[in-house]
Every structure is written in C-alpha cells, then in structure tokens.
Amino acid sequence: MTHLMQPHEFQICDRDLTPELFEQYQSVNAIAVDTETMGLLPQRDRLCLVQLCDESDRVAVVRIDRGQTEAPNLKRLLEAPKITKIFHFARFDITTLRYHLGIHVTPIFCTKLASKLIRTYTPRHGLKDLVQELSGVELDKSAQSSDWGNAMHLSEAQLKYAANDVRYLIEARSKLTVMLEREERLELAEQCFQALPVFAQLDILQYQNVFEH
Numbered sequence: 677m678t679h680l681m682q683p684h685e686f687q688i689c690d691r692d693l694t695p696e697l698f699e700q701y702q703s704v705n706a707i708a709v710d711t712e713t714m715g716l717l718p719q720r721d722r723l724c725l726v727q728l729c730d731e732s733d734r735v736a737v738v739r740i741d742r743g744q745t746e747a748p749n750l751k752r753l754l755e756a757p758k759i760t761k762i763f764h765f766a767r768f769d770i771t772t773l774r775y776h777l778g779i780h781v782t783p784i785f786c787t788k789l790a791s792k793l794i795r796t797y798t799p800r801h802g803l804k805d806l807v808q809e810l811s812g813v814e815l816d817k818s819a820q821s822s823d824w825g826n827a828m829h830l831s832e833a834q835l836k837y838a839a840n841d842v843r844y845l846i847e848a849r850s851k852l853t854v855m856l857e858r859e860e861r862l863e864l865a866e867q868c869f870q871a872l873p874v875f876a877q878l879d880i881l882q883y884q885n886v887f888e889h
Contacts, residue, residue, distance in 0.1 A: 686735035686839040690828070693728075693749040697736050701753055704730045706760040706785075708845035711769045712824040712838055718775040718880065724824035726750060726773070729842035737838055739827040744777070751779045762845045764788050764803045766869070771876040784869045787845055790852040793865050807844045810851045815840060 687697065701707060708729040715721030726738040726747075738750065754761055754773065763769045766786035773779040791801040798805070804815045822834050830838075856862040878886060 686737055686835070688835070689736055689738045691739070691741055691744060692747040693736060693738060693753065695749065697734075698749040698753060700734065701728065701730055701736075702756060702759070704759060706731065706762055706846060706849070707753070708762045708842040709754065709769060709781075710763065710838070710841045710845075711772050712822075713772055714823075714825050716768070718772045719882070722825070723772050723776040724827045725838050727838050727842045728753075729839075729846065731846055733843065735839045735842065737835060739830075740776070741827070742825075747777050747779075751777065754779050754781045757782065760785050762787065762849045764806070764841075764845060764848075766872050767875050767879070770872060771879045774876055775880050780873065782873065784872050785849050786869060786872065787848045787852060789868055789872075790849070790856060790865050793861050793868070794852060794855045794859060803841065806848055810848050811844050813844060815844075
C-alpha cells in the first residue's frame with residue numbers, strides 16, 4: 677500500500693548554513709543533499725537552492741543568491757571526509773556545486789547509480805519510483821518544473837517539494853546497500869561513486885562521449 681507524503685518542518689537559510697546547523701550536521705555520519713537550479717546546464721543555469729537532511733530528519737533549505745560564488749559552511753560540510761553525502765543523480769549535483777560554489781564534494785553515494793546497478797529488474801530509476809518501492813511513500817513531483825530563480829520568494833509548495841526530495845535518501849541508501857551487498861555489487865558501486873568527480877570535471881569542461889570509440 678502506498679502512503680501519501682505528509683508535510684514536515686524544515687529550516688530555511690539564506691546564502692549559507694547557519695553556524696548552529698553546521699555544528700549539528702558536522703557530527704553526523706551521512707547527509708542527504710539535493711540542489712535546485714534554473715536548468716540542466718551549469719555554465720548557463722544558476723544554482724538556486726541546496727537542500728540537506730540528516731539521519732534525525734533535520735532538513736535545511738539554503739537559498740543561494742544570484743551571482744553568489746561561495747558558501748563557506750556548506751563547503752566545509754560537503755568536503756568533510758568522514759561524512760558520506762547521499763544524492764540522487766550525484767553527477768549533476770556535484771557538478772553544479774563545484775561550478776557555482778567551488779565545492780568538491782566527497783565522499784559520495786548516488787542512489788540513482790546504485791539503483792541502476794542493482795534494480796536491474798526495472799527501467800524506472802527516478803526518485804519517485806525508487807522511494808515508492810523502497811519506502812512505500814508517494815512523492816509529490818508537481819513542483820518539479822518550477823521557476824527556482826526567485827529563491828527568496830518561493831511558494832510553500834516549492835519549498836516543501838525541495839525539502840522532501842532529500843528526506844528519503846538516507847533510507848534509500850541503506851536499503852540499496854543491503855541489496856548491493858547481497859548481490860556482490862557493492863564494491864563495484866563504490867568504485868563508480870569514486871569516479872563521479874572525474875565526470876563532474878569533464879561536464880564542466882563540456883567534454884562529451886570521451887569514453888566512446
């Protein structure tokens with residue numbers, strides 16, 4: 677049975693994490709991360725939001741200003757070597773964070789990549805389908821195609837959408853890890869995650885299909 681997603685509380689920050697949130701987040705083992713942008717080309721489309729969620733369901737939505745080039749607390753957190761950062765389609769998010777804020781994210785777990793490696797019984801690897809299968813929750817994606825550029829005046833529906841895109845990633849990572857271990861594909865997944873920063877740099881330099889014949 678599918679359960680409809682219920683609204684949750686989250687904290688909104690402007691330009692960077694507050695010192696208080698940074699202190700709370702830096703003590704965790706893993707944190708879920710997502711971004712909202714004006715489009716899919718980092719060189720053209722600016723970063724508008726960065727969302728975070730830890731194992732205690734503590735969610736922060738950081739609003740990024742137009743032209744902003746740094747967020748020191750976010751950088752320290754997302755580059756911390758002992759905290760795993762969980763994304764869904766990490767390749768895009770880490771490219772965006774590197775290009776706009778100079779953040780080199782590490783270490784990484786990508787639920788979409790993990791899903792493609794282990795859920796070979798389905799072609800459906802989007803976040804909505806993954807969460808519905810693993811958590812029995814139906815995500816509301818109605819605000820997915822939104823104008824995120826007016827970050828300081830987003831609607832409540834947009835902010836709730838952004839926050840809920842990170843709420844289920846930690847649980848998804850846990851369940852996908854069990855599946856990967858069972859089928860002896862966890863080491864392969866980890867090698868793929870370690871390669872993601874290389875793909876991010878290739879994307880920034882606008883290389884395409886460099887591994888093709």
